[in-house]
Amino acid sequence: MNESMLEKIKKAGVVGAGGAGFPTYVKLKCTAEYVIVNCAECEPLIKSDKYLMEQNAESIVEGLRCAMSCVSAKNGVLAIKYKNKSAVHALEAAVSGKENVSIHLLDNYYPAGDEQQIIYEVTKRTIPVGKLPSEVGCVVINAQTAYHIAQAMEDKPVVRRNVTITGAVHSPLTITAPIGTAVAYLIEMAGGATVKDYSVIIGGPLMGRVSEDPSNEFVTKTTNGIIVLPTDHELIRKKTVSLEQEYKIAKSACCQCNYCTLICPRSSLGLGVQPHKVMQALTFNNADVLIDGNAALGCCNCGLCTYVGCNMGLSPSRFISKMRSELLAKKVKSNHEPKPVNPFRDDIKVSTKRVIQRTGLTEYDIDVPYVDSYDAPRAVRIMLKQHIGAPCEPVVLEGDTVIEGQCIGQIPEKALGACVHSSINGRVVNISKDYIDIMEA
Template sequence: MAANKVIDLIRNAGVVGAGGAGFPTHVKLDAEVDTLIANGAECEPLLEVDQQLMKYKAREFVSALADARELLGAKKAVIALKSKYKEEIASINKVLKDYQQIEIFEMENFYPAGDEQQIVYEVTGRIIPEGGIPLMVNTVVINIETLVNVNKALKGKNLTEKYLTINGEVKNPQTLKVPLGTSLKKIIDLAGGATVKDYKLIDGGPMMGKLVNIEDVVTKTTKGILVLPADHKIIIDRSVPIENDIRRSVSVCCQCRACTDVCPRNLLGHSLEPHMIMRGVAYGIDTDKDLFTQADLCCECGACDTWGCPMGLHPRSIIVEVKKQLAENGYRREDNPEVDSVHPMREYRQIPVSRLVSRLGIKEYDSHFPFSDKNVEIKRVELPLTQHIGAPASPVVKVGDLVKKGDLIAEIPADSLGANIHAAIDGKIKSLGKSIVIER
């Protein structure tokens, strides 16, 4: 199939990165590199989407990986996953005998192994420049679930469904497939309901996930929903107002630099020093722009919070707020300097996931779950027009229209970065706004 035809199919299907910020996949694959990495590390505790897709959907994602390698002109494709994924490795190896120029790279069980800057260094030995992307070192990184969606797109199937793990205080933790736009309340119901009365929800994993409401919905980047007691430490830490975090930082931070010592980006040799940002917040971002624009290098992994600070402060929250203020004031880093070498202690400061799970207080939820590929019947979906990096999609339907699952309902604005959105169920358009609501 011609390269432009492949790109068009992926673009038209609305495929974006299945986790993280949701970068449009048709843009990522419109390049030339020598190495393509399939990211199967899935370093967040309690989530198993990519692990289970590697086990149960190996043929689909490897086929898409081969197509993507050819599209990029890459000399090789590498499936990077943790060596502890024995069943997944066995499943993939059964498929790889039918493919060439694809290999497996086994990683240790450390956090955050799935950060694309970490995975590029582990696989290739190349250090991405500060604030840069894998393309700068002749590499592209793509998520396992994203590859499954690429495989569907190349068969003419638009993106209408999402795999996610529902875990925590629910009766039946599991990984399942649901229509995009499904309410989180329905997700909890599908898992048998909550096992505690007073709970909060996190969209994502316990380290990088965000607090969400039960009225929120599944989007293209939802990897998991964690149901935790309202008084769990993870919930309490996420609930601290930023004003309180700043006051505590100014008054309590002892400048021990433990947050910097465990920062994965600092250990890659990048000039990000969280303890210095913690020191500077008392004076405001106007006082030292060079210092505060370090914040743009942060991947928001939370290692500085959970594994670093002995005072119980939240450097990650401070840095996220600094990023926000930098954007509001139009401040940004001027360049992307290259990095010569990683920190000499990097190998010894990687965070063991098993110990991280204990420190987070989530060991009781850390087990393997059933995987279901069954279609779930949903009567109502709400599809946000922004489920990706870039401009919101523009509706191409009106209230009252009847649509079928897979129909285009919102498209990328002309010459804009973004992704198309398709009907996730058969039904009628009930409302338009920042989201499109469809009911059967």
């Protein structure tokens, strides 16, 4: 374990940029045989990692090597979809001549970036449900995280990240945005919405959440995409319809065809996930079919069963997600031993193209250019909780002058968390329990 590297990563506030924001210095406090960089960027429409890899391949490989040093890994692997040819070439050039670092090409399927999928693709191992990847000798970090690790080695904290703004906007684009930039500002930068009534998904179209108030959303360390869609778009309807209403429909419409389970990528890895059983338990009030929580606990919430699997238009992923949360809250643990991987797994994989068609996103599946020259925001809102763990405690006062990269929120003592930094030069104009507002002086 390389303590000085871990300390730099902690000081820079690096978190898992592709998921829920788990603090990276904690993740790397283990030993592992493999460090895998998740370069899959599997959510449709999002291009933020693609550009990052094309433009910063050397830094990503450097970040990978640092992570390998932290966990004493013998193997470093960059797992990337073969279709991202320019990024593959950039990474190939960056790994050339470097020992123990290689590239693994992935098919263009969803969810290729799921931790279980990517570990299986690279090592042919599966993680028992409820255990960490280190259990099977692996650590997985996102491409943006690897880049931030490399920056941290130069004492540069996380103050920017790549974000794609796309969907029903006039000029979709990807930019490197200061953390804390208002989402409304970025939508304007993308030319504004093309429709009057629109909704905004923060994150990818499938796993992202529909914002309840887009005017009050700000870029965090985990914001990879901002998807604008007409409010009456089917994807928005599916994501926002109440569970009570879904339940009423499911009671009469679920025919137990089992297709949601057949298509489930976690099920095909032998992890025991069975959305049709969860639906059976709910719709027939027959909890006995579940026996334990194994049908739900291994779900990664990819949404495939809902958006592609169910021909009756039901949302098994929403029910399974609710059930999983309730089981975890009750501290129910899985006792499922991984079963052999489905020998037809490759045939079951769902292409990203099919996901795009089924979710009604074909018209938005276009080239999204990277724009490097733009008017930077004059104000930012730095959220005090952009990570798993406790919110940061402000270490500045209202009226203080701050500079870009200055730490403004620290991890509470003995808590899990990640510190936050100002992403612009300016003055602290407001501090609340949730955020710090900074305005250009």
